[in-house]
Amino acid sequence: xxxxxxxxxxxxxxxxxxxxxxxxxxxxxxxxxxxxxxxxxxxxxxxxxxxxxxxxxxxxxxxxxxxxxxxxxxxxxxxxxxxxxxxxxxxxxxxxxxxxxxxxxxxxxxxxxxxxxxxxxxxxxxxxxxxxxxxxxxxxxxxxxxxxxxxxxxxxxxxxxxxxxxxxxxxxxxxxxxxxxxxxxxxxxxxxxxxxxxxxxxxxxxxxxxxxxxxxxxxxxxxxxxxxxxxxxxxxxxxxxxxxxxxxxxxxxxxxxxxxxxxxxxxxxxxxxxxxxxxxxxxxxxxxxxxxxxxxxxxxxxxxxxxxxxxxxxxxxxxxxxxxxxxxxxxxxxxxxxxxxxxxxxxxxxxxxxx
Amino acid sequence: xxxxxxxxxxxxxxxxxxxxxxxxxxxxxxxxxxxxxxxxxxxxxxxxxxxxxxxxxxxxxxxxxxxxxxxxxxxxxxxxxxxxxxxxxxxxxxxxxxxxxxxxxxxxxxxxxxxxxxxxxxxxxxxxxxxxxxxxxxxxxxxxxxxxxxxxxxxxxxxxxxxxxxxxxxxxxxxxxxxxxxxxxxxxxxxxxxxxxxxxxxxxxxxxxxxxxxxxxxxxxxxxxxxxxxxxxxxxxxxxxxxxxxxxxxxxxxxxxxxxxxxxxxxxxxxxxxxxxxxxxxxxxxxxxxxxxxxxxxxxxxxxxxxxxxxxxxxxxxxxxxxxxxxxxxxxxxxxxxxxxxxxxxxxxxxxxxxxxxxxxxxxxxxxxxxxxxxxxxxxxxxxxxxxxxxxxx
Numbered sequence: 001x002x003x004x005x006x007x008x009x010x011x012x013x014x015x016x017x018x019x020x021x022x023x024x025x026x027x028x029x030x031x032x033x034x035x036x037x038x039x040x041x042x043x044x045x046x047x048x049x050x051x052x053x054x055x056x057x058x059x060x061x062x063x064x065x066x067x068x069x070x071x072x073x074x075x076x077x078x079x080x081x082x083x084x085x086x087x088x089x090x091x092x093x094x095x096x097x098x099x100x101x102x103x104x105x106x107x108x109x110x111x112x113x114x115x116x117x118x119x120x121x122x123x124x125x126x127x128x129x130x131x132x133x134x135x136x137x138x139x140x141x142x143x144x145x146x147x148x149x150x151x152x153x154x155x156x157x158x159x160x161x162x163x164x165x166x167x168x169x170x171x172x173x174x175x176x177x178x179x180x181x182x183x184x185x186x187x188x189x190x191x192x193x194x195x196x197x198x199x200x201x202x203x204x205x206x207x208x209x210x211x212x213x214x215x216x217x218x219x220x221x222x223x224x225x226x227x228x229x230x231x232x233x234x235x236x237x238x239x240x241x242x243x244x245x246x247x248x249x250x251x252x253x254x255x256x257x258x259x260x261x262x263x264x265x266x267x268x269x270x271x272x273x274x275x276x277x278x279x280x281x282x283x284x285x286x287x288x289x290x291x292x293x294x295x296x297x298x299x300x301x302x303x304x305x306x307x308x309x310x311x312x313x314x315x316x317x318x319x320x321x322x323x324x325x326x327x328x329x330x331x332x333x334x335x336x337x338x339x340x341x342x343x344x345x346x347x348x349x350x351x352x353x354x355x
Numbered sequence: 356x357x358x359x360x361x362x363x364x365x366x367x368x369x370x371x372x373x374x375x376x377x378x379x380x381x382x383x384x385x386x387x388x389x390x391x392x393x394x395x396x397x398x399x400x401x402x403x404x405x406x407x408x409x410x411x412x413x414x415x416x417x418x419x420x421x422x423x424x425x426x427x428x429x430x431x432x433x434x435x436x437x438x439x440x441x442x443x444x445x446x447x448x449x450x451x452x453x454x455x456x457x458x459x460x461x462x463x464x465x466x467x468x469x470x471x472x473x474x475x476x477x478x479x480x481x482x483x484x485x486x487x488x489x490x491x492x493x494x495x496x497x498x499x500x501x502x503x504x505x506x507x508x509x510x511x512x513x514x515x516x517x518x519x520x521x522x523x524x525x526x527x528x529x530x531x532x533x534x535x536x537x538x539x540x541x542x543x544x545x546x547x548x549x550x551x552x553x554x555x556x557x558x559x560x561x562x563x564x565x566x567x568x569x570x571x572x573x574x575x576x577x578x579x580x581x582x583x584x585x586x587x588x589x590x591x592x593x594x595x596x597x598x599x600x601x602x603x604x605x606x607x608x609x610x611x612x613x614x615x616x617x618x619x620x621x622x623x624x625x626x627x628x629x630x631x632x633x634x635x636x637x638x639x640x641x642x643x644x645x646x647x648x649x650x651x652x653x654x655x656x657x658x659x660x661x662x663x664x665x666x667x668x669x670x671x672x673x674x675x676x677x678x679x680x681x682x683x684x685x686x687x688x689x690x691x692x693x694x695x696x697x698x699x700x701x702x703x704x705x706x707x708x709x710x711x712x713x714x715x716x717x718x719x720x721x722x723x724x725x726x727x728x729x730x731x732x733x734x735x736x737x738x739x740x741x742x743x744x745x746x747x748x749x
Contacts, residue, residue, distance in 0.1 A: 007419065009485030014577065014722040016419055016484060050405065051379035053412035054420055064485050066420060088390070088405065092382040105389045242694075 004072055007054075008032065011062035021065065023080045028057075030065070041082065048086045049074060112241070118268060121233040125226035133193040136228060140191050145179070152178035152200050162198075165209055165344070166216050169287060174220055178203070186304040188215050190222035192229055205304050209344035210289060211297035214280055218294070221279025227272050235265045270322045274330075281331055293341035295331045298324055364717035368670065373709040375413035377699035383409055384698045400431035411481065414709055417719045425480040456516060463509060467497035478574060486724050492573035500569055504562040508554055515547045560591040571662055578725035582663045594653045601646045609639045644686075645679060652678045659712050667716040673708075681707055 001022050008017040008030060019032045028044055030037040045058040055070035067073045074086065091097045152159065163176050174196045181187050181199030186206075189197045196219045198212070206212045222228075281291045302324045321327075387402035407423040414421045444462070447454035471494045478488040564587040571583030612635035620628030652675055659671035685700035 011485060012724055013720070014484040014486050015720040016417075047408075048405075050409045050412055051376075051383065052374065053409060056412075056422060062485070088386055091386050098382055098385070101385050101389050105385055105392070108389075108392055 002072070002076055003031075004067060004069060004076065006030075006057075006068075007066040009064050009066070019065070021067070023076055025080075041080070046073075046077060046082070046084055048084075049089045051092070109241075113238070113264060117234050117237045118230075118271065120237065121230040121268075122226075124233045125229035128226070128229055130193065133226075133229060136192040136232075137195050140228070141177075141195065141197070144189075144197070148182060148184060149179035149197075149199075150182060152180055154178050154200055154203060158203075162203070162209070162212065166213055169213055169289075170217060170220070170283065172217075172220055174216075174223060176216070186301065188219050190219040190227055192226070194223060196220065196223065201304070205300055206297065207300075208293075208296070208341060210293040210341050211300055213289075213344075214284060214294040214297045214341075215301075217280035217283045218276045221276035221283075222272070224279065225272065225275060227276070230272065231265075231269060234268045238265050273321045274327070277327055277331065281334065285335065290338045290341045291331055291335040292338050295328045296341050298328050298331075366667070366715045366717055368713050368715050369417055369719070370711075370713035371414055371416040371709045373414055373702075373706040375410060375702045375705060377702045379413075380406075380409060380698040380702050397431065400427040400434060403427070403430055410705060416483065419484045419719070422482045423480055424482065425476070429476075460509075463505070464498075467501045468494055471497045474570065483576070484719060484722070486577035486722055489575045489725070490570075490573055491575060492569055496569065500565050504558055504565065508551065508558075511547055511551045511554065515544070515551065518543050518547060560595045561587040563587075563594070564590045567658065571658070575725060576664060577722045579665055579722050583658075584661055584663070585657075590657070593657050594650065597653060598646065598650050601642075601649065605639060605642045605646060608642075609635065612636075612639070644683070648679055648682050649675070655708065664714065664716070667714055670713045670715060672711040672713070677707065 001024070003020045003022050006019050006021050008019040009015075010017075017032055019030050021031070022029050023041070026041050027038045028041055030039070039059055043060045047056040047058065049055040049070035053070070054066045054068045055073050057065040057067065057073075059065065074089075077084065091101055159178050162178075166176065167173050175194050177195060177197045179197055179199055181201045184199060186202035186204075187199050188202055191197070196216065198216070198219075202215070203212065206215075277294065280294050284291050284293055383405060387398070387405060390398040391402055404423065404425050404427045407425060411421040411423040444455070444458045447458055471490070471492055474490040474492065478490045481488045564585055567585055567590075568583055571581055574581040613632065616628045616632035616635065618628075619631055652673065656671055656673050659669050659673075662669040681704060685704060688696040689700045
């Protein structure tokens with residue numbers, strides 16, 4: 001007979017009674033000084049033990065026992081053939097099961113972040129109704145027009161010449177808009193529906209119309225791959241995941257922990273940029289144009305933005321775009337035999353007003 | 356509490372001890388997360404109960420542990436209802452923005468109900484030495500309190516919303532009635548905003564005092580009522596005055612720094628001005644974080660020095676330096692570990708908060724039970740979804 005130390009509480013007052021308990025057949029015996037009380041095991045509720053906390057036994061009439069040595073009590077219950085499994089307690093306390101839990105949890109998180117979210121974002125973005133993307137386009141463009149862009153200084157004729165060249169060469173038809181980029185300098189943007197914005201500064205910096213075409217095709221790739229919607233869905237999914245993991249943290253820690261997830265979403269963005277590069281390069285190749293148009297356009301972009309070519313891990317982790325030299329090297333590696341990009345003149349550089 | 360010879364025993368200071376460990380909670384946290392993911396979120400209600408039970412069961416006072424008895428099914432039901440409420444609120448707002456205003460007003464009206472239900476649930480399922488705590492505040496009293504202090508704010512907010520709608524501010528001021536707004540709308544708009552801020556500044560300490568008095572004077576341990584002595588003047592002096600003082604000092608220091616940096620840039624050198632501005636901004640943000648931590652710290656300190664259980668008074672031994680050090684290290688550890696150091700952070704903060712309070716009492720054996728009631732967890736879950744964190748400070 002194993003005697004187990006316990007604390008007994010009645011349901012009337014707060015007095016603590018130091019008792020000993022033991023089991024015999026289907027009964028639980030409670031011994032206090034000379035007195036003994038017995039309760040049928042079927043009328044007792046044995047709560048699942050938690051870590052090193054005392055184990056609670058609820059008795060009839062709202063009475064209860066607090067057993068410090070929960071391991072001993074669990075063993076006794078097993079010995080007398082009590083059926084309760086205490087599954088979560090076993091997973092938590094069994095070293096092997098716990099190690100497996102840690103591995104499975106981390107693996108599930110990694111798989112979900114690495115493959116689940118991009119796959120899910122892609123599927124949702126591809127099947128989203130066009131009304132969503134149209135609304136988004138209006139909203140993003142009006143926001144950019146309000147805070148960043150100003151009206152393009154390129155003449156209507158120049159703008160139409162560029163549009164005509166792109167559409168004729170690539171047989172694509174996007175809603176191509178021109179704006180003065182101001183602090184965004186030479187740049188191009190794909191909005192969510194069918195709109196591409198190219199800044200005056202980029203047109204002036206590019207010199208070669210085929211460089212501009214390569215950039216246009218990169219942005220067109222974003223449109224085809226629904227880049228904006230994908231980004232929205234993936235960042236929202238990460239925010240939800242973050243909420244699930246660290247949702248009940250105090251505000252400060254939560255916001256810093258969330259920052260990790262924001263930075264993770266940057267890695268998705270870098271992935272989308274790489275696939276837009278691939279889209280442009282393959283398109284150029286299919287049009288019998290040199291893929292160097294894209295790599296040279298990236299060089300122009302680099303010189304304008306004075307991008308660092310240093311391969312810094314921290315900068316890469318923070319950036320929305322992959323390192324520009326790596327992007328160029330990837331294109332050269334994919335098409336090593338291509339010659340320089342053929343120069344197509346820019347009629348508008350002569351007749352346009354300067355920026 | 357009965358009058359017994361025990362009442363004549365000398366008073367001793369009893370302080371709780373927290374036995375939780377980072378590893379102990381980490382094991383529970385990981386298994387909870389795994390089972391929640393595998394059951395597509397359903398297990399989260401059981402996970403919550405298990406976590407509450409762990410923290411309560413690890414808290415010892417007078418060699419006895421606290422316990423939490425909440426039912427996972429009640430929590431799950433509450434959670435589902437909260438999601439449905441929230442979805443209706445979001446979807447109706449998308450259909451028509453006016454629905455969102457109506458929804459916000461309905462939410463405003465049911466907040467006292469959510470709050471009282473939540474407190475009732477949390478306390479009714481918490482026990483110590485097998486005696487339950489109860490919250491007996493009435494919903495109508497909570498509603499009267501809410502209406503008294505928040506009603507005027509809502510009226511100002513409605514007036515502000517009507518002004519915004521009238522002048523088309525919420526849609527596209529740029530294209531609509533910009534001229535009309537510039538002519539007649541600026542004064543009521545700015546005036547209402549100032550009224551809202553002033554009302555808040557002059558009322559918030561009164562509201563907090565009324566709220567704390569309502570909460571802590573309606574809590575019972577078994578049949579013993581708790582009491583709480585406080586005035587709005589004291590709340591202002593001990594919580595809001597220090598906060599305002601450091602908050603505005605910090606802003607003034609930053610403005611001063613910006614002026615010095617601009618002068619240095621123009622008169623001495625640009626790099627020097629930039630260095631001063633950048634280092635000053637970092638100091639400003641760090642000071643700002645410290646100041647935001649001041650409010651919860653002062654609140655906990657204020658509450659725990661004023662609760663009485665019968666004739667026995669609670670005590671606190673917190674100091675801001677330790678609290679700040681703990682909060683900042685927790686903040687950095689959790690933030691830079693993708694949340695994986697969360698169990699460690701939570702356990703050490705709980706340990707600090709629990710072990711630096713106490714009660715002067717002769718003994719704990721003479722409290723008696725009162726009728727117990729079971730409540731649904733709906734109130735609490737609705738509160739959770741709308742991000743209410745009710746600190747009942749047991």
